[in-house]
Amino acid sequence: MTEMTMTKTVKDLVAQANREVVTISAEEALERLSHPDTTFVDVREGEEVAKTGRIAGALHVPRGVLEFQADPASPTHRDELGPGRRLVLYCASGNRSALAAKALVDMGMETVVHVGGGFPALKEAGGSVTA
Template sequence: MQKPTLRHGFKQLLAEANAVIEIVSIQDLLYLMDAPDVVLVDVREQVERGLDGGIPGSVHAPRGMLEFQADPESPAYNDALDPEKRLVLYCASGGRSALAAKTLIDMGFSDVSSLAGGFQAWKAAEEK
């Protein structure tokens, strides 16, 4: 049996996201973390954050609820997701945060980026 072909599979969606978002390296993140206008956003699921922890100072907005938490008209609005600030999103390895960053840009956020390598890259850099 042949697998169905999607018009827009995950590889194409990631390529489209990466074409319009900024990717932040771990080295660059170290300079950004203390800036008052930067918000680090963990888009992983609660179970991942509970098991592995998070990057210090990050806020949690799971990807499944991101649109609701980012919209001031939503009852689930999270005011930490301030469209006037620079948002740096991360997930486990960078894919979900890239898609999430594109979603926020599509919603009207202007300064959103994704952490290259995500939490795994953070942990690897922390161990050095």
């Protein structure tokens, strides 16, 4: 078996995503939470959400299925992620949400941002947490 040489690390991918997508502060994100055209999306794994809760009103869509649920042509599409929605993504630190936001932008979605600092920053900024 040969050893695979990686040309990009996950750190490289996150840095590239952060150059290509909009990062907003937790405070700015929470201001958007009440907008009727905005969907907060928690892209953490189910175990993480079960352990810590999520921001009240956020839709839980694990990172691994996000593109499928965002694609209107997919049988697992969710309307909350559809065209005309403003998406605010967050994870545990801001890395997965940056990658997720980039993937959605690459799919053609224009109104996608992610929260720098993720869930802890949202909690610290006063975000209401629900189970």
